[in-house]
Amino acid sequence: MTAPHGINHGRRRLLIGGAAAATAATAGSAGLLLPGLARAADYPDRPITFICPWPVGGTADQSMRALCQVASGVLKQSIVVENRAGASGMIGTKALARAKPDGYTIGQVPISVTRFSQLGMLQLDPRSELTYLARTSGQTFGIAVPANSRFKSLKDVVAEAKAHPGKLTYAHAGIGGATHVGMEEFAQAAGVRFNAIAYKGGAQALQDVLAGQVDLLADSSSWAPHVEAGKLRLLATWGDQRTPRFKDTPTLKELGYNVVVEAPNGIGAPIGLDPAVEKKLRDAFRQAVASKEFQQVAARIDAPVMYLDGPEYKRYISTVYDQETHLIQRLKLKELLQQG
The missing domain is CATH 3.40.190.150 (Bordetella uptake gene, domain 1)
Structure with a gap:
């Protein structure tokens, strides 16, 4: 078809584009949204x-x-x-x-x-x-030991670790994770060295500590019900302040170690x-x-x-x-x- 006199092809394309935009705007105002907008609306x-x-x-x-x-x-x-x-x-x-x-x-x-x-x-x-x-x-992190452990306080743990570097074991939820890094921060602050045992998560780490296969547990509060049940002893928590449920347990910070992990x-x-x-x-x-x-x-x-x-x-x-x-x-x- 020949373009009408006075309107070239470029001008015609411009008019068609303008008409399409006007149609889209009208559709939008009528609630007929464009595909992307429709997906977001639905x-x-x-x-x-x-x-x-x-x-x-x-x-x-x-x-x-x-x-x-x-x-x-x-x-x-x-x-x-x-x-x-x-x-x-x-x-x-x-x-x-x-x-x-x-x-x-x-x-x-x-x-x-x-x-x-x-x-x-x-x-x-x-x-x-x-x-x-x-x-x-x-999260509330802490260091816990079995109830029958010879360690009654964190001071006991530090003394043992200094006497036998690298001998005491602790279970954590994975290399480089918060429980591992937090415990290594504490070890550095205390001037001691532990033997870190890595797990895929806190659940299995907890079980092995309860079974007496590992000396210490470094974890978020998976230990809490077991502490309340008398199966574990909580030696320290890692927050800036004491946790309300275990207000008798000191923080690492209170014990003189400038370590806070949340x-x-x-x-x-x-x-x-x-x-x-x-x-x-x-x-x-x-x-x-x-x-x-x-x-x-x-x-x-x-x-x-x-x-x-x-x-x-x-x-x-x-x-x-x-x-x-x-x-x-x-x-x-x-x-x-x-x-x-």
Whole structure:
């Protein structure tokens, strides 16, 4: 067909483009959203997978399941928790980072990503290659021994470790993780050396200490019910202040060791999430953290609530990343990893 007189082909294309834009705007105002916007508006229209990088039953797992239960009610869609444990939480974190950024795969982001990314165990930069939704709660770490142990106090442990360097064993939840690094920080501050025994998670570490196969347990509060039942003795906790449930147990800081470990948990998603989907998830988990249901679980597992919204959590990650750079050098963590 020949173009009408006075309108060239370029002009015609311009008019057609303008008409298409006007049609799209009209459709949008009528509620007929463009495909990407429609997906965000309908989100979530199917179950969401939540990757927990720790074994079933641990304190982090309990915390995340409680949050997901409340958030699923807010989002009006089920959230299925999938445990992918191993490599001190990094197997699950890798799976999360590689997932499609559509909002249907989210998960816990251990604060140790700031350490493992620098140690070469996680091939991503956590400052820029993950989406952060919320920082949720911290953990109460401590050193515990069997009730029949000859160690009645941390002073006894330090004396034994000084007399026999490298002989005393302690169980922890994975090389380079918070329980391992925290214990090595304490050892350095005390001027002693332990024999570290690594596990894939705190549950098996706890069992071996209860069975008397390992001298000491360094873990988050998996020890708590066993301390209350009289099966374990809690020698020290690692927070800035004493934990309310075990107020008679001193902190490392009180005992003269400048070591504080809280390792707050957080929730994230792959990079590239639609901003509208991200906002829905941030809102849902903000409500979940503030809920009575989660607060009760947090109190039961001695997890102090430490909420931050996604953007603030991302800034916190960058701060911790810089701190970890110095910690890695001070504790010679690369050398420790090479030694296994």
